[in-house]
Amino acid sequence: MAKPDPARRAALGLIVGVFDDHLSLADQIAMDALDGLSPGEKARAQRLATSTLRHMERADKMLKPFLKRKPTPDIMALLRLATVELCAEGGADHGVVDAAVTLCKSGGRRTDSFAGLVNAVLRKVAEDKARWETLPYGQLPGWLRGRLMSAYGKVSVQKMEEAHQRPAPVDISVKENPADWAERLEGEVLPTGSVRLHQPGQIRDLPGFAEGDWWVQDAAASLAAKALAPTAGMRVLDLCAAPGGKTLQLAAMGAQVTALDLSERRLARLHENLERCKLTAEVIAADALDWTPEAPFDAILLDAPCSATGTIRRHPELPAIKDSASIKGLFALQEEILERAMGWLTPEGLLTYVTCSLLPEEGETQIRRALERHPEWEVIRPTLEGIDPEWITEEGGLRLRPDYWADKGGMDGFYVATLKRRAE
Numbered sequence: 001m002a003k004p005d006p007a008r009r010a011a012l013g014l015i016v017g018v019f020d021d022h023l024s025l026a027d028q029i030a031m032d033a034l035d036g037l038s039p040g041e042k043a044r045a046q047r048l049a050t051s052t053l054r055h056m057e058r059a060d061k062m063l064k065p066f067l068k069r070k071p072t073p074d075i076m077a078l079l080r081l082a083t084v085e086l087c088a089e090g091g092a093d094h095g096v097v098d099a100a101v102t103l104c105k106s107g108g109r110r111t112d113s114f115a116g117l118v119n120a121v122l123r124k125v126a127e128d129k130a131r132w133e134t135l136p137y138g139q140l141p142g143w144l145r146g147r148l149m150s151a152y153g154k155v156s157v158q159k160m161e162e163a164h165q166r167p168a169p170v171d172i173s174v175k176e177n178p179a180d181w182a183e184r185l186e187g188e189v190l191p192t193g194s195v196r197l198h199q200p201g202q203i204r205d206l207p208g209f210a211e212g213d214w215w216v217q218d219a220a221a222s223l224a225a226k227a228l229a230p231t232a233g234m235r236v237l238d239l240c241a242a243p244g245g246k247t248l249q250l251a252a253m254g255a256q257v258t259a260l261d262l263s264e265r266r267l268a269r270l271h272e273n274l275e276r277c278k279l280t281a282e283v284i285a286a287d288a289l290d291w292t293p294e295a296p297f298d299a300i301l302l303d304a305p306c307s308a309t310g311t312i313r314r315h316p317e318l319p320a321i322k323d324s325a326s327i328k329g330l331f332a333l334q335e336e337i338l339e340r341a342m343g344w345l346t347p348e349g350l351l352t353y354v355t356c357s358l359l360p361e362e363g364e365t366q367i368r369r370a371l372e373r374h375p376e377w378e379v380i381r382p383t384l385e386g387i388d389p390e391w392i393t394e395e396g397g398l399r400l401r402p403d404y405w406a407d408k409g410g411m412d413g414f415y416v417a418t419l420k421r422r423a424e
């Protein structure tokens with residue numbers, strides 16, 4: 001019997017893990033889901049799984065006319081994977097159909113009796129590929145769509161959903177000379193100073209990676225540290241810091257950084273990043289709800305744990321593994337950490353609050369409520385290079401959305417606001 005392709009088999013395992021165990025791809029990978037694969041196979045497995053999850057609704061519409069009834073979840077996942085390979089990934093018809101049948105036969109009694117069905121359905125999909133482009137893209141699930149509709153209106157939500165169909169480009173933050181790095185790495189300097197790579201390939205093999213001259217960080221994510229803009233020598237707490245994209249930025253700006261996070265596993269990556277980029281920070285593994293600093297800080301960047309709904313382009317499984325109930329607890333956690341952090345600053349201290357969420361409850365509302373609790377504080381309106389004034393919100397924060405910069409490839413969804421005590 002032919003052997004199944006390891007990358008496709010692993011991709012299938014990741015997709016099943018999302019629906020059966022409600023685990024993100026990142027969590028499954030951290031739990032060794034791709035162990036034993038070569039770096040190339042790992043990258044392919046991840047790409048196939050991500051693309052399948054991104055285009056799942058379209059794949060289901062493509063498959064519907066050819067299925068009398070919905071098959072078992074394992075077989076449905078296999079059909080979705082192969083359909084996306086055929087229709088969105090440019091896979092060769094015969095190769096994809098044969099690989100799917102082989103995978104099916106290798107799955108033991110749970111799947112091998114479906115090999116005939118898989119073969120017949122996928123042949124029909126291959127013949128009907130032209131229909132793919134006519135199918136509407138997927139909508140966000142009701143629990144999220146309703147909230148976003150109330151916040152931004154239907155047209156904006158549709159634009160965000162359209163943006164979610166495209167993979168996120170790779171952006172990097174460079175220590176210095178963005179224009180030189182853009183030329184060397186065949187990218188473009190974005191209006192806010194990040195460099196967007198057009199043909200990134202294997203990131204680790206690119207010039208400057210091993211030397212730590214730059215790190216991967218979405219352009220929107222980089223705006224929080226830019227908004228805080230610490231001067232050299234300032235004592236800055238990077239609160240909820242791992243894996244350290246913002247720690248690197250703050251340290252590269254010359255700040256004396258303390259990076260705190262709850263997760264030892266994520267902090268290991270922060271240590272690796274600091275070492276590679278030859279930057280330093282004091283690293284503390286602690287719960288922000290228990291920890292108290294010995295002395296106040298000049299500035300704090302709080303990247304609060306959140307629903308991560310601004311990163312659906314990168315993590316298309318997110319709407320499937322979260323729901324209203326699973327994110328509700330985060331709102332109270334964000335408020336509690338923000339409240340504590342506001343007490344850890346010098347009188348002139350600055351606090352930048354950031355979340356990679358599209359939900360106002362995790363952004364605008366948190367800041368409005370903090371100002372109601374502390375009328376002696378105010379928001380400093382952002383004056384960052386390259387931002388559109390329309391992104392500035394009523395309370396003076398910065399609302400970033402995946403449908404912004406559509407002509408350049410979009411950006412992650414973020415909220416950023418910088419607070420300080422009012423002058424007496």
Ligand SMILES: C[S@@+](CC[C@H](N)C(=O)[O-])C[C@H]1O[C@@H](n2cnc3c(N)ncnc32)[C@H](O)[C@@H]1O
Nearest residue numbers: 240241242243244245246262263287288303305
């Ligand atoms: C959005 S991520 C941080 C990303 C990071 N700032 C960066 O730029 O790379 C949020 C982080 O909050 C951490 N976290 C969650 N609850 C926490 C708590 N109670 N105390 C400290 N860190 C916490 C998580 O471990 C996670 O690393």
